[in-house]
Amino acid sequence: MLPCALPAQRTGEAIRIDYVEETLPNGLKVIYHVDRSTPVAAVDIWYNVGSKHEQQGRTGFAHLFEHMMFKGSKNVADGQHFALLEDAGARAGSDINGTTSWDRTNYFEQLPSNQLELALWLESDRMGTLVETLTQEKLDNQREVVKNERRQSVDNQPYGTWLEKTLGHAYPEGHPYHHSVIGSMEDLSAATVDDVKNFFRTYYAPNNAVLVVAGDIDVNQAKQLVRKHFGDIARGPAAPPLRDMTLPATLGGARREVVQDANAPVPAVFITYRVPNARDRRATAVDLLAAAIGQGRSSPLYERLVREQQIATGVSAFNFGLVDGADLLIVNAQGKPGASADSLEKAVIAELDRVAASITQAHLDRVKASGRFQLVNTLQVTGGFGGRADLLAQAWTYYRDPNWVNTQLADIDRVTLADLRALAAERLVPTNRVTLVYVPARAPQAGAQPSAPGQ
Amino acid sequence: MRRINYPLIAAAALLAAAPAAAQEQPPAPSALRPYQVPRVEDFRLANGLRVVVVPQPALPIVHGRILVNAGSIYEPLEKNGLASLTGQLLDEGIQGMTGAEIAARIEQLGAQMGTGAGYAGGTAQVTSLKSVFPEALELAARTVTQPTFPEGEFTRVRNEALAGAVQRRSRVEGLAAEAFSQALFAPTAPYSRQAAGTPESLQAITREDVVAWHRRMYAPGNATLLLVGDVTAQEARQWAQRVLGGWSAPAPQLPAVSNPVQAHSGTRIILVDRPGSVQSGVAAGQAAIAQNDPDYYALDALTQVLGGGFQARINTNLRERHGYTYGAFAGFNPLLGVGTLSINSAVRTNATDSALVEIVSEYRRLAAEPVPEAELRGGLANIVGSFPSSVQTVQGLAGRMERVLMYGLPLDYWASYRERQSAVTPADLTAVAGRRLTPNALTIVVAGDLSKIEAPIRARNLGTVEVWDASGKKIR
Numbered sequence: 001m002l003p004c005a006l007p008a009q010r011t012g013e014a015i016r017i018d019y020v021e022e023t024l025p026n027g028l029k030v031i032y033h034v035d036r037s038t039p040v041a042a043v044d045i046w047y048n049v050g051s052k053h054e055q056q057g058r059t060g061f062a063h064l065f066e067h068m069m070f071k072g073s074k075n076v077a078d079g080q081h082f083a084l085l086e087d088a089g090a091r092a093g094s095d096i097n098g099t100t101s102w103d104r105t106n107y108f109e110q111l112p113s114n115q116l117e118l119a120l121w122l123e124s125d126r127m128g129t130l131v132e133t134l135t136q137e138k139l140d141n142q143r144e145v146v147k148n149e150r151r152q153s154v155d156n157q158p159y160g161t162w163l164e165k166t167l168g169h170a171y172p173e174g175h176p177y178h179h180s181v182i183g184s185m186e187d188l189s190a191a192t193v194d195d196v197k198n199f200f201r202t203y204y205a206p207n208n209a210v211l212v213v214a215g216d217i218d219v220n221q222a223k224q225l226v227r228k229h230f231g232d233i234a235r236g237p238a239a240p241p242l243r244d245m246t247l248p249a250t251l252g253g254a255r256r257e258v259v260q261d262a263n264a265p266v267p268a269v270f271i272t273y274r275v276p277n278a279r280d281r282r283a284t285a286v287d288l289l290a291a292a293i294g295q296g297r298s299s300p301l302y303e304r305l306v307r308e309q310q311i312a313t314g315v316s317a318f319n320f321g322l323v324d325g326a327d328l329l330i331v332n333a334q335g336k337p338g339a340s341a342d343s344l345e346k347a348v349i350a351e352l353d354r355v356a357a358s359i360t361q362a363h364l365d366r367v368k369a370s371g372r373f374q375l376v377n378t379l380q381v382t383g384g385f386g387g388r389a390d391l392l393a394q395a396w397t398y399y400r401d402p403n404w405v406n407t408q409l410a411d412i413d414r415v416t417l418a419d420l421r422a423l424a425a426e427r428l429v430p431t432n433r434v435t436l437v438y439v440p441a442r443a444p445q446a447g448a449q450p451s452a453p454g455q
Numbered sequence: 456m457r458r459i460n461y462p463l464i465a466a467a468a469l470l471a472a473a474p475a476a477a478q479e480q481p482p483a484p485s486a487l488r489p490y491q492v493p494r495v496e497d498f499r500l501a502n503g504l505r506v507v508v509v510p511q512p513a514l515p516i517v518h519g520r521i522l523v524n525a526g527s528i529y530e531p532l533e534k535n536g537l538a539s540l541t542g543q544l545l546d547e548g549i550q551g552m553t554g555a556e557i558a559a560r561i562e563q564l565g566a567q568m569g570t571g572a573g574y575a576g577g578t579a580q581v582t583s584l585k586s587v588f589p590e591a592l593e594l595a596a597r598t599v600t601q602p603t604f605p606e607g608e609f610t611r612v613r614n615e616a617l618a619g620a621v622q623r624r625s626r627v628e629g630l631a632a633e634a635f636s637q638a639l640f641a642p643t644a645p646y647s648r649q650a651a652g653t654p655e656s657l658q659a660i661t662r663e664d665v666v667a668w669h670r671r672m673y674a675p676g677n678a679t680l681l682l683v684g685d686v687t688a689q690e691a692r693q694w695a696q697r698v699l700g701g702w703s704a705p706a707p708q709l710p711a712v713s714n715p716v717q718a719h720s721g722t723r724i725i726l727v728d729r730p731g732s733v734q735s736g737v738a739a740g741q742a743a744i745a746q747n748d749p750d751y752y753a754l755d756a757l758t759q760v761l762g763g764g765f766q767a768r769i770n771t772n773l774r775e776r777h778g779y780t781y782g783a784f785a786g787f788n789p790l791l792g793v794g795t796l797s798i799n800s801a802v803r804t805n806a807t808d809s810a811l812v813e814i815v816s817e818y819r820r821l822a823a824e825p826v827p828e829a830e831l832r833g834g835l836a837n838i839v840g841s842f843p844s845s846v847q848t849v850q851g852l853a854g855r856m857e858r859v860l861m862y863g864l865p866l867d868y869w870a871s872y873r874e875r876q877s878a879v880t881p882a883d884l885t886a887v888a889g890r891r892l893t894p895n896a897l898t899i900v901v902a903g904d905l906s907k908i909e910a911p912i913r914a915r916n917l918g919t920v921e922v923w924d925a926s927g928k929k930i931r
Contacts (some may be wrong), residue, residue: 037513039488040844075479076568079775080766084481087833092626092765112840117482123481144778148734152781152801157735158625262731265625299559307555310611313618336614337621364560369565373584376514380848440667 017405020219026235027207030226031392031402033214035382041113041215042383045123046393048210049203050103051183052176052242060146060183061191063100065199067142069107070098074129077397078138081122084157088115094384094399100181103323104397108390112384113216117225123211124229128203131197139193150182158263159438162270162332168263169255169434170328172274176245177325205236208263210396214389215382237408245325251433258341260441266313267341269348272434273330273427278321278398284411284421290329291367292359292420293317293352298366299327304351311339311347323398329427337439341439349435361417371412491842492870495856496688500700503676505868509683509856512851517684517836518849519592519698520600521589522860525577525672528645528712528791534660536652538672540616541665542572545579545598547608557594566591570598571652575791577673582850586684589694594931596698596709599673602734609662620654624925628735630902635738637927638725638898639795644714646790655926675699676706681859684849714793716742719896722815722918726909727902727925731825734780735807739814740797741893746789747862753887754796756879758787759834761821762798767834768817769798777813779806791861804904809912811899815917822894826884839873848909 001203020032051062072078085096090111098107109119120315164180211230213222251274275289276282294301294317305312312333319329331352335344351358381387395404496508525540546568547554561568566583568591580798581595625627633649640647652660656707680699682691744750762769762785773783783800798818802810846852846869859868897918901908905922913920 038843038847039490040847079766079771083833086764086766087835088484089836091837091841091845095841095844096765110844112487113839114484114487114845118484121479121482141775141778145774145781148774148778148801148803149565149781151733156732156801158622158628263625265621296562298555298562303555306615306769307611313615323837334618334622337618360565366559366562366565368563371565373565373567373582376516376584377582377848380514380516382844382847384844 006416019402029210031212032219039113039216040382041116042110042389043119044108044212044389045391046104046106046210046397048208050101051181052102058219059179059187064146066098066105069126071138072133073126074132075125084435119228120225124225130235131200166272203299208239212389212393247325254430254433256435258437261438262441264438266337267335268438269333270436271343273329273432274326275329275427277327278323284391287417288367288415289420290317290319292363341437356421364417368412465752495866506695507677507681508688512685515685517585517588517686518582518853520681521579523577523673523678526575527650528574535656537660538572539651541668542577543612544604545570545602548603548605549597550601564591564731593698599703617657627902631736631738631900634900641717646714662856674704675702682739683853720924722897724899724918724920726922732904734801735901737800737901739899743794743796750887752876753879753883758785760826761785769775772813779810804907806914807908819894822888822892
C-alpha cells in the first residue's frame with residue numbers, strides 16, 4: 001500500500017505502487033491495487049485495440065465503436081450505463097468515460113467504493129454481450145454524435161485540422177498512424193452494423209484486455225467479484241497481427257504545408273519530428289527533450305520567442321507516446337495578432353535548429369524536477385484520467401509489465417544532457433521535419449461549406 | 456461528522472432506474488465506508504493576514520493559495536481587465552529577481568506556480584512536493600507582496616492578454632459566453648464583463664494603473680493564505696509568519712458591488728455571426744443566486760436534473776435522442792450576491808433552430824412539472840456521492856475551500872454539506888422552481904453562421920431576436 005510511506009525528498013527515492021496480478025482462464029489479465037486513503041474505487045479496462053487496427057475505408061471506426069459500448073447490452077438498457085453509475089455517485093466525463101487513441105481503447109469508472117460491484121457488472125455485461133442488443137438505429141444515432149464530436153473538435157475550431165494534417169505528412173499513406181482517431185466524415189458514414197459485430201468479435205475478448213481494480217478495495221473480495229462477473233465470458237480468437245509498422249528513423253525529406261484557416265484569428269505553426277517510440281529505450285529521453293524545449297516558462301523556446309523576441313504569445317512542445325513504429329515530437333507556437341506567419345515560422349525553426357547546442361544541464365534539471373513532481377501529482381487520484389488505475393493499465397498494455405510504473409523515477413534520473421543533445425542532433429533536423437503554417441483567412445462566402453475532409 | 460445513510464438513497468435510485476426488460480438486476484451496493492472531511496484550522500497573523508489550513512497528508516504534496524480581494528468586480532468600469540492584468544503580472548518580476556529568474560527557480564524546484572485574477576480575487580497559487588514547499592511558498596508570497604511590474608513585461612503581458620481576448624472570440628463557445636454575460640447583466644454590472652477584459656478595454660490600461668491597483672488592493676488585511684495537503688497547523692504558522700509576517704500595507708475599503716440584471720419581459724434571443732461555422736455555440740438561461748442563498752441546495756439539485764450529467768434531461772434530449780450535438784449540459788454558477796444558470800452546447804448548424812426549441816421546452820417542463828422523486832434522488836446521490844473523489848487532490852480540496860472563504864461560509868461547511876444537500880425534497884424543488892426559474896423570460900445567445908441559422912430561428916417565434924457584433928454592440 002502506497003500512501004503514507006511515500007518519501008518526500010526531491011530526488012531518486014523509490015516510489016512504489018504495490019499490486020497483485022492474475023490471469024483468468026479466459027485470458028483476462030487483472031491487476032489489483034489497494035489505496036484506502038478515501039472510500040473511492042476505480043475500475044479501468046484497456047482493450048488492446050486502437051485506430052491503428054482500422055481497415056482501409058473505415059477511419060474513425062475504433063472510436064465510433066467505443067461510443068456503441070455505451071448504448072446498452074443484454075442486461076443493460078440503452079441509457080442505463082450512465083444512469084446507473086451517475087446515481088451511484090460517479091460523474092460523467094471525469095469518472096465515467098471511454099477514450100480511444102491510436103494504440104488502445106479504454107473504459108473507466110471511479111465511484112464510491114461500496115459500488116464497486118456495479119462497475120464490474122456493467123463492464124462484464126458489455127464485454128460479454130454487447131452485440132446481442134445492437135441495432136441500426138443505435139449505430140445511426142451514435143454516428144451523428146461522433147460527427148458532432150468531429151465538428152466540435154476539428155471542423156469548427158481554429159487550427160482544428162492540425163492533427164490530421166500532421167499525421168498525414170509524418171506517416172506514409174497506408175501506415176496505421178497515417179490517419180487521425182476521429183476519422184473522416186465519409187468513412188464514418190460508411191460504417192455498418194456488421195462492422196460493429198466483426199470488430200467486437202475480433203478485439204473485444206477477455207484475452208485482449210487488462211482490467212484494473214484499484215482504490216479502497218479488499219483484494220480477496222475483489223478477486224471473487226471479478227471471477228463472478230468475468231469468469232464465464234468466453235475466450236476469443238487471438239487478435240490478428242498488426243501490419244508491419246516499422247519506419248525509417250527519420251522522414252528523409254522536409255514537408256511543409258500552408259493552411260488558409262477561416263477560423264484562425266492569428267497565425268500559428270506546428271512543427272513535427274519523427275522520434276523513437278514509447279517502447280524504445282530512449283523513450284524517457286524523448287519525453288524530457290520535449291519538455292526541455294518548450295514546456296514551462298523557463299524553456300528556451302518560451303524565453304526566446306515569447307519573452308525576448310515577443311513574436312509568439314504562447315509555445316508548447318510535447319510528444320504523443322505512440323508505441324509502434326515512430327512517435328512524434330510536436331512544437332506549437334501562436335503568433336501575436338497581426339504578426340506575419342512567415343516570420344513566426346522562421347523564428348521557431350531558427351530556435352529548433354540550435355536546440356541541440358543551446359539546451360543546458362539547468363534545462364534538464366528543471367524538467368526532471370517537474371517530472372518527479374508530476375508523477376506524485378498524478379498519484380493523488382485513484383481512477384479517471386491518468387490516475388493510479390490508468391498507469392497500471394498502460395503499464396500492462398504497452399509494456400506487459402505492471403511494475404513499469406515503479407521504474408519511472410529511475411528512468412528519469414538516468415537521462416543525461418548528452419542523451420538529450422544526441423537525440424536533438426539526430427532528430428531535430430530539417431530532413432525530419434513537418435511544418436504546418438496556419439494563416440488567418442477571411443471567412444468563406446455565405447453558402448460555401450467549409451470542407452470537412454478526411455483523407 | 457454524522458454518518459449519512461447513503462446506501463438507502465442509492466438503493467432507492469437503483470430500484471427506480473432498473474430497466475424493465477433486463478434479465479439480470481444491477482448488483483446492490485454494500486455498506487459505505489464514511490468519508491471524513493479534514494478538519495480546518497484558522498488563525499490570523501499580527502498584520503491581519505488570515506491563514507486557513509486543511510491538513511490532508513495522504514501524499515507528500517502541499518498546495519498554497521494566497522487570495523486577495525482584488526478581483527475584477529472591484530475595478531473601475533472603464534478599466535475592464537485591470538485586476539486580471541495585475542494578477543498576471545505579479546510573477547513577472549519581484550525585488551531582486553526578474554520574471555525569467557522566478558520561472559527558472561520554480562521549475563528548478565519542480566513546483567507549479569501561477570498568478571492571476573478572476574471576478575472575486577487576485578491569486579498566487581503554488582503546488583510542490585513538501586520538501587521544497589517552504590521555498591516555493593516564499594516565492595509565491597513575494598509575487599504578492601513585492602512585485603515590480605517592469606515596463607517591458609507590462610507591455611508584453613498586456614499584448615498577450617489582448618491576443619487571448621482575440622482568441623476567445625474566434626470560437627463559437629467563447630463568443631456565446633461573452634455575449635451571454637453582457638445580455639444578462641446591466642452594462643454597469645461587473646459581471647456583465649469578462650474578468651480578463653476585451654481587446655478594446657485592455658488598450659486603455661497603463662502600467663501606472665497596475666501599480667496603483669496593487670498598492671491600493673493588495674494588503675494583509677485584505678488577504679487569506681490557504682494551505683492544503685501534507686502540512687500541520689504548526690508548520691503553517693511558521694511558514695506563514697516567515698514569508699508573509701513582515702508584509703505591511705493598509706487594508707482597502709472595499710467598494711460596494713452591485714450587479715443589476717437586465718430587465719426584459721419575454722424571451723430574448725441574441726445572435727452573433729461567425730460565418731462558415733458548422734456548429735453554433737448556444738448559451739441559454741437566466742440570472743440566478745449566490746451560494747449563501749437558502750435556495751442554493753434546491754437550485755443546484757434542479758440544475759442537476761436539467762443538465763448536471765450525461766443522463767440529465769438536456770443531454771438525453773439533444774445528444775442521445777436527436778443527435779444534434781456531442782454534448783449539452785446545464786451549469787449553475789453562483790457568484791457574489793447573484794449567480795447564473797445556463798444550458799450550454801455546440802449544436803449542428805442545420806439543427807440550431809430545432810435545438811433551441813428543445814432547450815426552451817426542457818426549461819419550461821422543469822418549471823411547470825414536479826420532478827419525480829426517483830429522478831431527484833438520483834441527482835442528489837450523484838452530487839453527494841461524488842464529493843469524496845472530487846477532493847482527493849489538494850487542488851480540488853483547495854477549490855472547495857476557496858468557495859467557503861469567498862462567501863464567508865462556516866469553515867466546517869463541507870463537513871456537513873452532504874447532509875444539507877441530501878435533505879432536499881421534491882416539494883423544495885417545486886417551490887424553488889416557482890420562485891427562481893423564469894422559463895418565459897430566458898436570455899438565449901447563439902453564435903454561428905447567420906446566413907444559415909437566422910431565418911430558421913426567427914421562424915420559430917421563440918422570442919425577440921437581436922443581432923450583435925462580437926464586442927456586444929447591437930447591429931439590428
